[in-house]
Amino acid sequence: MVQxxxxxxxxxxxxxxxxxxxxxxxxxxxxxxxxxxxxxxxxLADIDQQGIATITCLGDLVGYGPQPNEVVDLxxxxxxxxxxxxxDEDIIEGLNACDCSYPSQLAERRxxxxxxxxAEQLSEESKAFLASLPMSLRRDRLLFVHGSPNSxxxxxxxxxxxxxxxxxVESAGAETLFCGHTHRPYVxxxxxxxxxxxxxxxxxxxxxxxxxxxxxxxxxxxINAGSVGEPRHGNTNPTYVIHDEDIGAVExxxxxxxxxxxxxxIVDAGLPPIFAWRLRHGFEYAERADDASHVCxx
Amino acid sequence: MARWALISGLRGDLEAYEAIQADLRxxxxxxxxxxxxxxxxxxxxxxxxxxxxxxxxxDALLQAVDPGHMGWLAAxxxxxxxxxxxxLHGSSAAVDDSLGPNSSPLxxxxxxxxxxxxxxxxxxxxxxxxxELTGGGIDSQVRDLESQRHxxxxxxxxxxxxxxxxxxxxxxxxxxxxxxxxxxGSKPQQRPRGFA
Ligand SMILES: [Zn+2]
Ligand SMILES: [Zn+2]
Numbered sequence: 001m002v003q004x005x006x007x008x009x010x011x012x013x014x015x016x017x018x019x020x021x022x023x024x025x026x027x028x029x030x031x032x033x034x035x036x037x038x039x040x041x042x043x044l045a046d047i048d049q050q051g052i053a054t055i056t057c058l059g060d061l062v063g064y065g066p067q068p069n070e071v072v073d074l075x076x077x078x079x080x081x082x083x084x085x086x087x088d089e090d091i092i093e094g095l096n097a098c099d100c101s102y103p104s105q106l107a108e109r110r111x112x113x114x115x116x117x118x119a120e121q122l123s124e125e126s127k128a129f130l131a132s133l134p135m136s137l138r139r140d141r142l143l144f145v146h147g148s149p150n151s152x153x154x155x156x157x158x159x160x161x162x163x164x165x166x167x168x169v170e171s172a173g174a175e176t177l178f179c180g181h182t183h184r185p186y187v188x189x190x191x192x193x194x195x196x197x198x199x200x201x202x203x204x205x206x207x208x209x210x211x212x213x214x215x216x217x218x219x220x221x222x223i224n225a226g227s228v229g230e231p232r233h234g235n236t237n238p239t240y241v242i243h244d245e246d247i248g249a250v251e252x253x254x255x256x257x258x259x260x261x262x263x264x265x266i267v268d269a270g271l272p273p274i275f276a277w278r279l280r281h282g283f284e285y286a287e288r289a290d291d292a293s294h295v296c297x298x
Numbered sequence: 299m300a301r302w303a304l305i306s307g308l309r310g311d312l313e314a315y316e317a318i319q320a321d322l323r324x325x326x327x328x329x330x331x332x333x334x335x336x337x338x339x340x341x342x343x344x345x346x347x348x349x350x351x352x353x354x355x356x357d358a359l360l361q362a363v364d365p366g367h368m369g370w371l372a373a374x375x376x377x378x379x380x381x382x383x384x385x386l387h388g389s390s391a392a393v394d395d396s397l398g399p400n401s402s403p404l405x406x407x408x409x410x411x412x413x414x415x416x417x418x419x420x421x422x423x424x425x426x427x428x429x430e431l432t433g434g435g436i437d438s439q440v441r442d443l444e445s446q447r448h449x450x451x452x453x454x455x456x457x458x459x460x461x462x463x464x465x466x467x468x469x470x471x472x473x474x475x476x477x478x479x480x481x482x483g484s485k486p487q488q489r490p491r492g493f494a
Binding site: 200 | 399402404406407408411412426428429430431432434435436437438439440441442443444449451453
């Protein structure tokens with residue numbers, strides 16, 4: 001703590017100026033819009049209100065929700081850099097996802113219904129846009145993906161094995177990994193890691209000698225943006241994150257929107273009413289991953 | 299408990315296979331032979347094996363493996379799980395994942411975690427090695443909308459073992475965890491390399 005007598009007014013001014021200049025370094029990350037226009041509009045308004053100009057989207061623009069073309073159009077209008085989500089991939093490639101794309105069998109059956117409806121509704125232009133999306137986006141040491149760097153379908157759950165989580169970030173050459181797909185926002189910091197190994201070689205022929213070494217692991221972060229259009233963290237509010245690159249601070253934002261507007265649109269569109277039910281509750285037990293340690297091997 | 303013989307990379311080399319078989323017949327107490335890939339694949343020497351010895355030789359090779367395991371291999375694609383061991387050609391990430399003594403320990407730990415096994419036997423690199431995770435840990439802090447959780451995780455005592463290729467093969471005793479790196483046909487010159 002700096003004592004009052006040490007303070008130089010000029011220094012205070014410099015600090016404040018630096019802080020103000022640093023503000024634009026904040027950027028917003030959104031994910032899993034799932035054809036929910038009202039939720040997307042609310043989130044974009046919240047971001048605009050804070051004067052944040054840089055937005056990155058982690059995919060899943062469509063699926064479950066009733067306005068797939070409208071959501072694609074809005075993302076394109078706003079020129080938001082976007083990577084491809086599991087739904088975006090499946091809509092353009094057909095349902096070739098592995099078994100673990102859905103967290104349960106019930107979720108899978110409902111997912112297939114939503115898939116069929118969405119594929120019928122999407123314009124050729126929207127499909128072409130989804131097909132053009134990259135698997136990942138990179139800005140310096142920040143990496144943006146939908147599921148994990150391995151696959152749009154792999155879940156990086158908040159409590160997955162810490163070394164496996166760090167491996168995903170490290171192998172991708174990133175310091176901070178932004179992901180979505182779980183529909184539950186979180187910030188995970190992995191620090192002070194080390195692994196000691198003893199190596200014994202069977203070659204060349206001769207007496208085996210053991211060699212010990214230690215790997216010190218770097219500090220890495222995983223930031224999950226949650227979901228704009230299909231929240232499953234326990235209430236109906238869309239979530240997204242604001243990251244300040246300079247100080248590394250992350251704010252998980254949660255805000256209300258006109259959920260009934262989307263629920264009526266779901267029913268009017270003839271989509272399974274369960275999707276409206278889920279939006280109104282923000283959670284569904286059937287959507288819980290059956291096996292949190294499961295790793296997609298696709 | 300009887301031991302396992304782990305071989306790979308024969309690529310249709312019948313002489314190497316016969317040398318290993320002779321080795322196993324005469325000296326070693328082995329109850330299961332695991333073939334971790336590259337035995338009869340599309341390699342060119344495979345045809346040589348077929349031509350010189352006929353389909354019977356290929357069948358004999360296949361019969362050395364428990365039919366149940368063969369079915370499992372075909373279904374799993376990745377390999378066998380026996381006790382707490384994964385027996386794979388590459389790794390749990392991919393069949394062509396080449397793990398060697400210089401692979402990053404973080405990568406090795408990840409491959410072990412993916413299969414949730416204590417021993418991962420791999421053949422892809424063709425090297426014979428044993429890498430034992432002996433210690434370490436990591437701090438994890440998770441914050442979500444409800445709470446902040448802090449967790450300390452230790453490195454589990456697990457191992458990745460390279461079994462070699464061709465005449466260089468490995469014996470493993472799952473009861474005692476003893477490992478022998480061998481080279482078929484060169485017994486008089488070379489003592490087995492054992493690690494308990
Ligand atoms: Zn999603
Ligand atoms: Zn997804």
